[in-house]
Amino acid sequence: EPEVTQTPSHQVTQMGQEVILRCVPISNHLYFYWYRQILGQKVEFLVSFYNNEISEKSEIFDDQFSVERPDGSNFTLKIRSTKLEDSAMYFCASSSSPPRSYNEQFFGPGTRLTVL
Amino acid sequence: AQSVTQPDIHITVSEGASLELRCNYSYGATPYLFWYVQSPGQGLQLLLKYFSGDTLVQGIKGFEAEFKRSQSSFNLRKPSVHWSDAAEYFCAVGAGDSWGKLQFGAGTQVVVTP
Numbered sequence: 708e709p710e711v712t713q714t715p716s717h718q719v720t721q722m723g724q725e726v727i728l729r730c731v732p733i734s735n736h737l738y739f740y741w742y743r744q745i746l747g748q749k750v751e752f753l754v755s756f757y758n759n760e761i762s763e764k765s766e767i768f769d770d771q772f773s774v775e776r777p778d779g780s781n782f783t784l785k786i787r788s789t790k791l792e793d794s795a796m797y798f799c800a801s802s803s804s805p806p807r808s809y810n811e812q813f814f815g816p817g818t819r820l821t822v823l
Numbered sequence: 824a825q826s827v828t829q830p831d832i833h834i835t836v837s838e839g840a841s842l843e844l845r846c847n848y849s850y851g852a853t854p855y856l857f858w859y860v861q862s863p864g865q866g867l868q869l870l871l872k873y874f875s876g877d878t879l880v881q882g883i884k885g886f887e888a889e890f891k892r893s894q895s896s897f898n899l900r901k902p903s904v905h906w907s908d909a910a911e912y913f914c915a916v917g918a919g920d921s922w923g924k925l926q927f928g929a930g931t932q933v934v935v936t937p
Contacts, residue, residue, distance in 0.1 A: 711866065738923060750867070750913060750927035763924055798867065802923065812925065814859070814867035 709733045711815035713799050719821045720789055728784045728818045730799030739782045740800040740812060741774065743767070750798065756782065789822045796820075825850040827916050829928035836904050837936050844899040844931050846914030855917035856897040857925065858888055862910045870912075873897060884908070909935040 712731045720726050732739055741753040755762040756774050773785045782801075786793055796819050800812040826849045836842050848854055855874050859867040871882025878890040888899045897914060914928040 740923060742925075742927075749929050750915075750925075752924045752926065755923050765924070800867075811869045811872070812923065813869075816864060816866040 709813075711799055711801055711813050713797075713815040713818050715818060716816065717819045717821070719823065722791060722822055723788050726786050726789055726820060728786075728797050728799075728820070730782045730784070730801075730815055731780050732782055732799065732801030733803070733813055734780070736801035736803045736813070738762075738802045738804070739774075739776070740802075741784050742798045742800065742814075743795040744798070744817075745792075745795040753784070753797075786820075789820075791822050794820055794822045825854070825916055825926055827914050827926055827928040829912075829914055829931050831931045832929065833932045833934070835934045835936060838906050839903050842899075842901045842904045842908070842933065844912050844914075844933070846897045846899065846928060847895050848897065848914075848916050849895065850916060853892075856888075856890060857915040857917065858882065858886070858897075858899045859913045859915060859927075860884075860910045861913065861930075867913065870899070904933075904935055906935045906937070909933055 714729045739756045742750050744750045752765050754764040754768045771787045775783050796817045798817045799815040802812045828847045830845050857872045858870040860870050861867050870886045871880045871888055873880045873890045880888050886901050890897050911930045911932050913930045915925045917925050
């Protein structure tokens with residue numbers, strides 16, 4: 708069964724460093740998402756992406772964050788200068804249909820980011 | 824603004840017993856509602872979803888959920904719990920005017936005892 712994969716599973720970085728979280732969505736999916744979950748808090752939407760453009764972003768997704776689909780398979784989330792409060796589990800998701808059709812979003816296992 | 828509340832942070836249930844997880848939402852229009860499950864080390868897996876129609880929705884792994892507009896609820900149920908159902912369960916709502924933004928509840932951790 709096709710699945711969303713994410714690498715690395717755990718990333719430890721120093722405050723102020725750049726990190727890139729990688730995701731490989733399901734191959735025929737066209738709509739991509741990032742969510743995050745700070746320990747003990749809710750899963751929060753960060754950004755949605757379609758046709759090489761951001762479709763929607765939350766207030767969390769400030770100038771420190773960027774997303775990219777560098778090739779036909781990967782979808783990345785970059786944090787330019789990490790802060791302690793960026794420590795969280797980051798989930799990638801993808802779907803095959805436009806969001807308004809509310810087809811399922813398939814989630815990856817997450818990358819745990821720890822900022823020291 | 825829309826919101827999702829899962830009142831129970833943690834539930835312990837005996838294997839074979841029934842399970843009900845509560846979810847309340849706040850949203851002006853008809854919401855799109857989802858239940859996801861997360862097992863340790865795994866991603867979020869969709870159990871079931873409600874868009875419209877029959878208010879009793881059947882999902883995978885023997886789960887069902889009932890949409891009650893009058894109570895703004897979408898509670899998840901399973902008649903007989905298995906040890907493998909131990910996981911964290913998330914209720915989520917999608918806004919009809921949003922590009923797929925899901926808003927999640929805080930989650931309910933389910934522990935299954937022998």
